Amino acid sequence: GESVGLHLPTLSVQEGDNSIINCAYSNSASDYFIWYKQESGKGPQFIIDIRSNMDKRQGQRVTVLLNKTVKHLSLQIAATQPGDSAVYFCAENMRNTGNQFYFGTGTSLTVIP
Amino acid sequence: NAGVTQTPKFQVLKTGQSMTLQCAQDMNHEYMSWYRQDPGMGLRLIHYSVGAGITDQGEVPNGYNVSRSTTEDFPLRLLSAAPSQTSVYFCASSRLAGAWGDTQYFGPGTRLTVL
Numbered sequence: 001g002e003s004v005g006l007h008l009p010t011l012s013v014q015e016g017d018n019s020i021i022n023c024a025y026s027n028s029a030s031d032y033f034i035w036y037k038q039e040s041g042k043g044p045q046f047i048i049d050i051r052s053n054m055d056k057r058q059g060q061r062v063t064v065l066l067n068k069t070v071k072h073l074s075l076q077i078a079a080t081q082p083g084d085s086a087v088y089f090c091a092e093n094m095r096n097t098g099n100q101f102y103f104g105t106g107t108s109l110t111v112i113p
Numbered sequence: 114n115a116g117v118t119q120t121p122k123f124q125v126l127k128t129g130q131s132m133t134l135q136c137a138q139d140m141n142h143e144y145m146s147w148y149r150q151d152p153g154m155g156l157r158l159i160h161y162s163v164g165a166g167i168t169d170q171g172e173v174p175n176g177y178n179v180s181r182s183t184t185e186d187f188p189l190r191l192l193s194a195a196p197s198q199t200s201v202y203f204c205a206s207s208r209l210a211g212a213w214g215d216t217q218y219f220g221p222g223t224r225l226t227v228l
Contacts, residue, residue, distance in 0.1 A: 034216065043117075043203050043219035044156070089155065100171075101217060103148075103155035 012110045019077040021107045023090035028071060030092040035064060035075045038087045038106070047075070047088075077109075085111045114139050117220035119204050125226045126194040134189040134223050136204030144207040145187040146171070146217070147179065149200040156203065162187055194227045201225070 013019045025033075031052035036044035048059045050066050050073075057064050063076040073090050087106040094100075120135045138145065146161035158171030162181040176198060178190040187206075191198060201224050205217040 036219075041222075043205075043221045046216050046218065049216060091156075100158065100161070101156075103157075105153060105155050 009105070010108045010110070012112060013080050015080060015082060015111050015113050017080055019075075019080045019084070019109060019111075021075045021077075021088050021109065023073040023075075023104055025071050025073065025090075025092050027092065027094065027102075028068070029094050030071075032093040033064070033066065033073050034091045034093070034101070035062075035073075036089045036091060037084075038089065040086075044089060080109075080111050082111045082113055085109055116140065117204055117206055117218055119202075119220040119223050121223060122221070123224050125228065126191070127228050128194060128196060130191075130194050132191050132194065134191075134202055134204075134225070136187045136189065136220060137185050138187075138204075138206040138218075139185065140206065140208070140218070141184060142206035142208050142218075143184070144209065144215070144217075145181065146205045147177070147187070147189045148203045148205065149173065149198075150203060150222075151200050159189065159202075191225075194225075196227045199225060199227045 034049045035047040037047050038044045048062050048064050050057045050064045061078045065074045087108050089103050089106045091101040091103045117138045143164050147159040148156040150156050157173050159177050160171055160179040162168045165181050165184050168179050181187050201222050203222050204220040207215045207217045209215050
């Protein structure tokens with residue numbers, strides 16, 4: 001089966017610093033990726049997405065980078081705030097599987113005030 | 114819009130009991146799905162539906178049934194609960210069925226414990 005993995009299960013950063021969360025995927029056919037944020041006791045919340053025809057996409061304080069050569073995805077959060085503390089998941093989707101996504105196990109981000 | 118709603122928020126069952134987890138969305142989304150989330154594991158797909166009257170199995174369907182009689186509702190039934198079904202269950206929906214690159218929106222989850 002497919003696998004989507006995260007390099008670091010936990011990450012602690014100082015408030016105001018930038019955060020980088022990494023994700024490796026194994027299927028070179030994956031062509032759409034989403035980053036989700038999951039706060040304690042809540043469902044995953046969409047943050048940002050990127051298609052395989054792009055290398056970089058920016059949102060509000062977040063940037064996603066995609067390196068298809070090494071099958072690596074990263075989420076950068078600028079000026080990390082206490083409200084950013086959560087678990088972050090990446091998910092991959094392949095054109096031939098329609099709506100079906102495969103999810104990584106998640107990285108827990110803790111922001112230190 | 115309320116988005117994706119799930120009830121109940123918490124549930125405790127005894128082994129062998131049956132129950133239905135409710136999921137509803139008010140966004141007129143075609144695609145709906147159920148996932149379970151276990152510690153240290155990513156979300157795993159249980160069942161999904163691409164429209165009213167159409168359902169299919171995901172990665173871990175055993176022990177669960179679904180139906181989709183309306184666009185809005187997608188209940189998940191546990192036929193005979195087992196401790197291995199202790200998990201957090203999430204319902205999700207997407208606007209288009211079979212559409213690559215279509216964002217999924219998640220409900221708040223149901224935390225189920227089977228004793």
